[in-house]
Every structure is written in structure tokens, then in C-alpha cells.
Amino acid sequence: MYPMPVSRWRPGNRLLYKISLPFALLLWLLPLLAVLTTSIRSSDELSAGNYWGWPKQFALIENYRVALTETPMLHYFLNSVLITLPSVAVAIFLASMAGHALANYRFRGNMVLLAVFVAGNFVPVQILMIPVRQLTLDFGLYNTVWGLVLFHIAFQTGFCTLFLRNFIRQLPYELIEAARVEGASEWAVYARIVLPLVRPALAALGILVFTFVWNDYFWALCLTQGDDAAPITVGVAALRGQWTTAWNLVSAGSVLAALPSVLMFFAMQKHFVTGLTFGATKG
CATH class of the missing domain: 1.10.3720.10 (MetI-like)
Structure with a gap:
């Protein structure tokens, strides 16, 4: 009726679980990480097509300042x-x-x-x-x-x-x-x-x-x-x-x-x- 605890799984299943869990977690967090990374990119970098790489120009303060002061976000x-x-x-x-x-x-x-x-x-x-x-x-x-x-x-x-x-x-x-x-x-x-x-x-x-x-x-x-x-x-x-x-x-x-x-x-x-x-x- 209830799921069996991981500690009682077979050794092979436990090993597969431990290996696959980080990949599943990364796949689940990938959209969130993409949004967080994009929120600190500069407009010039996005125009150049750098969507997934590590930002070369950080615009953290500028992006959030514009979002709060120059748009009706408040x-x-x-x-x-x-x-x-x-x-x-x-x-x-x-x-x-x-x-x-x-x-x-x-x-x-x-x-x-x-x-x-x-x-x-x-x-x-x-x-x-x-x-x-x-x-x-x-x-x-x-x-x-x-x-x-x-x-x-x-x-x-x-x-x-x-x-x-x-x-x-x-x-x-x-x-x-x-x-x-x-x-x-x-x-x-x-x-x-x-x-x-x-x-x-x-x-x-x-x-x-x-x-x-x-x-x-x-x-x-x-x-x-x-x-x-x-x-x-x-x-x-x-x-x-x-x-x-x-x-x-x-x-x-x-x-x-x-x-x-x-x-x-x-x-x-x-x-x-x-x-x-x-x-x-x-x-």
C-alpha cells in the first residue's frame, strides 16, 4: 500500500536511483535556472544570441531597476x-x-x-x-x-x-x-x-x-x-x-x-x- 523505503531497495535499484536523481533534479530546475540567468543578462548579449551560455555582461541591477521603475510592475x-x-x-x-x-x-x-x-x-x-x-x-x-x-x-x-x-x-x-x-x-x-x-x-x-x-x-x-x-x-x-x-x-x-x-x-x-x-x- 505504501512505497518501499529506498534503504530496502535492491542494490542495483538504489544505485540507479542515486545516479538518476541528480539528472532529474537538473532537468526540473533547468527552466528556473534559465529564467534566473536571463534576468541578469544585458540586452546587447541577448541580441547577439547568447541565451544559454554564462553571461559575459551582467545587468542585474539595471534589469531589476528598469522592471521596477520604468514599467507598471509596482x-x-x-x-x-x-x-x-x-x-x-x-x-x-x-x-x-x-x-x-x-x-x-x-x-x-x-x-x-x-x-x-x-x-x-x-x-x-x-x-x-x-x-x-x-x-x-x-x-x-x-x-x-x-x-x-x-x-x-x-x-x-x-x-x-x-x-x-x-x-x-x-x-x-x-x-x-x-x-x-x-x-x-x-x-x-x-x-x-x-x-x-x-x-x-x-x-x-x-x-x-x-x-x-x-x-x-x-x-x-x-x-x-x-x-x-x-x-x-x-x-x-x-x-x-x-x-x-x-x-x-x-x-x-x-x-x-x-x-x-x-x-x-x-x-x-x-x-x-x-x-x-x-x-x-x-x-
Whole structure:
């Protein structure tokens, strides 16, 4: 049922694994290394056709300075912040309450409601493009930051609810019963018992949802037009010119766009791993 540990493999298989692993890792990292290298190349070197060799002229400061000051990257970055932070906070808040209700309350339709949350995660988002875009037009939310915020809250809450419900189910129900016997209100049970105990899961979910929303390109492209509400993912694509493209600036913008997700993961790596393994063992 579970994969056999590498230490228990046959000697030949272990040797093949150790030899192939560095090559697989290099192949996986090659696009990232290419973007990082291109972001520090000069425009003259790219014009000369040096795409994969080691840069002969470094333009690290110049490329990132131009990307930040001579393009609307800071505006796109601010839009991404205004879209991502409220979306993550509200989606996790709503999902924590819904997950608590589905995990700890017995009512008619509990499993049906859970099945709706599960089914919603299997709907291909592409088939919703036209109706969602039409809804934003009808309600005057097209090409607005709040339109994207409401969309991400609606679409991320289902996944977050399913995620948190399974974690909350692992909590000892005796703790909730004891709190009720002591006279705690239902809101106090939720805020003082459930939330502190699932804090690692909340941190792991926060990183996942932050990455999903921050890196979203498809819906940002469908629900925005121009630069007013476009996030940084659309902004990086907008750096491409009509006739020529400064790939060093596009690469620098891509690195800047990916930086917040990477920094957040490393800053909360301990909580992320704890959240993913929360409830994996008993006793």
C-alpha cells in the first residue's frame, strides 16, 4: 500500500536511483535556472544570441531597476496584494466555520452539503469562464479588484472547507463537550477550542491558498482588461512588446512575481510541514 523505503531497495535499484536523481533534479530546475540567468543578462548579449551560455555582461541591477521603475510592475504588485490578502483571509475564515459545522454538528443534509463541497472541486474551471465573466459584467465587477477578490473567495472556500473539515474531525470531541458543559457558547468553542488546535492546518492552508491566488493567471486574464485591476501575473505577460520582447525584463519581472510565494513558504515552512502531518498519527 505504501512505497518501499529506498534503504530496502535492491542494490542495483538504489544505485540507479542515486545516479538518476541528480539528472532529474537538473532537468526540473533547468527552466528556473534559465529564467534566473536571463534576468541578469544585458540586452546587447541577448541580441547577439547568447541565451544559454554564462553571461559575459551582467545587468542585474539595471534589469531589476528598469522592471521596477520604468514599467507598471509596482502597480501590478499592489493589485496582487490587494487581491490575495483579503481572498486568503476571508476564504479561510469562512471555511473554518463551515468545516467546524460539518465536522462537529449533526444535522439533516450534512453529508449532502459535504458532497457539494467535494463535487465543486472537480468542476473544470474553464467551463465556468463565460458565465463567471457575464456575472461580473452584470454586477459591475468586471475589471475591478473586488471582482477578483469575490471570485477567489467563492472558489477557494470549497477547497478550504474540505481541507479543514478533515483536520477538525481529528480533534477529540470530548474537548468540545467539556467546553459546552462549562457553559462556553458555540462561538467560544469555535474561537477558543477549535481554531487554536488547528493552527498548523490553518498555516499550511494559508500558504497553499496564497500560492493559488497569487499565481492565478487564467481568471485574472478573463476578468480584467488593461492595467487598472490586473495582478502581477498578467503584468509580466504585458511586458512583452508587439514587435520585440526584452526577455531580460520579462525574466526579471517573473522572478519578482514569484518571490513573495517563495519567501512565504520558507518563512512558514515549519508550520507548513506540521500542518500537512497534523493528525497523521495517534497516541
